[in-house]
Amino acid sequence: MKIDFILNGNAVSIESTYTRRLLDVIREDFDLTGTKEGCAEGECGACLVFMDDLLVNSCMVPMANAVGKSVVTIESFAQTEAYKSIENAFMSSGAVQCGYCTPGMVMAVYELFKKYDAPTLQQVKEGLSGNLCRCTGYQMIFEAVAMLVKEGYRYD
Ligand code: FES
Numbered sequence: 632m633k634i635d636f637i638l639n640g641n642a643v644s645i646e647s648t649y650t651r652r653l654l655d656v657i658r659e660d661f662d663l664t665g666t667k668e669g670c671a672e673g674e675c676g677a678c679l680v681f682m683d684d685l686l687v688n689s690c691m692v693p694m695a696n697a698v699g700k701s702v703v704t705i706e707s708f709a710q711t712e713a714y715k716s717i718e719n720a721f722m723s724s725g726a727v728q729c730g731y732c733t734p735g736m737v738m739a740v741y742e743l744f745k746k747y748d749a750p751t752l753q754q755v756k757e758g759l760s761g762n763l764c765r766c767t768g769y770q771m772i773f774e775a776v777a778m779l780v781k782e783g784y785r786y787d
């Protein structure tokens with residue numbers, strides 16, 4: 632069947648079943664491979680996208696739930712000033728190693744600052760608890776967020 636939604640600001644229309652995963656549509660139909668598949672069960676955050684401004688695990692979203700929604704992937708988010716600030720902090724802190732978790736982690740950090748102006752370490756740990764990283768041991772990611780706090784980064 633025909634499914635219409637907005638992808639990175641553009642109205643798109645695809646042929647798909649309602650049960651197909653948003654993650655697969657993004658990666659296979661649109662070749663937007665910055666959205667990763669990790670656990671495929673809503674636990675790792677590698678597949679995060681914004682859907683109507685809410686952060687969702689796209690591996691858990693059937694296309695039935697994406698009809699008419701506005702979906703933003705890392706490819707579009709990477710064009711924003713917010714992304715550049717977060718990326719800079721990640722690079723400076725050594726928070727990117729294999730990079731597999733990074734797109735989802737960056738989006739989760741953005742979301743964290745939506746909730747808190749200056750998140751504490753505990754708030755950072757809780758806020759990023761849905762994102763798994765096999766490489767960094769998390770410390771460098773926490774340091775990247777601390778750097779953003781120190782620089783006075785604010786959600787906008
Ligand atoms: S792949 Fe979706 S949460 Fe892990």
Ligand code: FES
Nearest residue numbers: 729732764765766
């Ligand atoms: S940098 Fe490799 S999984 Fe996080």
